[in-house]
Amino acid sequence: MAEPFVVFGASGSGSVPIEAALSLIDVPYRLEDFAPWEGQEEADRLARINPLRQVPALALPTGELMTESAAILIWLADAYPDARLAPAVTDARRPAFLRWMNFVSSAIYALYWITDNPARIAEDEAVQADVKTRVFDRIATCWAQMGAQLRPGKYLLGEDLSVLDLYVATASRWSPGRRRFYEVAPALGETMRRVDGDPRLAAIWAERFPFSPGWER
Structure with missing residues (x-):
């Protein structure tokens, strides 16, 4: 891995299940906290990451940025199948x-x-x-x-x-x-x-x- 994942999120927010998944997968990640609901300045600070001024977002080791919590969770589970965090594509579930x-x-x-x-x-x-x-x-x-x-x-x-x-x-x-x-x-x-x-x-x-x-x- 070239560098750790970077999770852009906040305590109690939709980034928490992503952080939990990364912990269970046991891959390194860095956390950058943003709380856009705390005011315009914080929301504007987040805009450079996600123009919608929303968390969570996940920076991949490749440099690509993912948003949308469900998409991130599904991708992580599929990218690390040994962690068994999602049914395989061929699984009946x-x-x-x-x-x-x-x-x-x-x-x-x-x-x-x-x-x-x-x-x-x-x-x-x-x-x-x-x-x-x-x-x-x-x-x-x-x-x-x-x-x-x-x-x-x-x-x-x-x-x-x-x-x-x-x-x-x-x-x-x-x-x-x-x-x-x-x-x-x-x-x-x-x-x-x-x-x-x-x-x-x-x-x-x-x-x-x-x-x-x-x-x-």
Whole structure:
């Protein structure tokens, strides 16, 4: 490897499952933190990496830059098959893997562009509050759909932990929170608790998305 991967991200953000995947694959990477939601200056600083001013992004050892969390996770899992973080292309579970990776990205993750700053689509503060409530309801509905259609084994796709588990374990901690996630998708709860408690991930969770008191809310 010419140089380590570079992860552009932030604590508690969509970069966390990517950092977790790199840790499980056991390849070196450097972390550069950006939190564009903290103000215009920080967002502008990120613009040189990603003109959309969003994290995560991943610089490959070749110098190529990848954005889009689902794409990055799928690529990493496929590029390092020995880590067993995704079903192989010929595996019967592959269609479900691709389906749910893209579902989390498009049906759930994309909605946080609105909830992070409702003023992007509504000027009135009262309307903004209603927008957030409705979007969080939509997110809960999407988790419910996933929970109703997946039949997890030890992990979401069977006996092997995959990047899908890392993705859902992170995204399900964002609002409306794990408590509601457990309510609407009870079939997925045990699996997520298993991912939370995986000793291989303890350091990543502690450093990048700590389980603070009351975090499940």
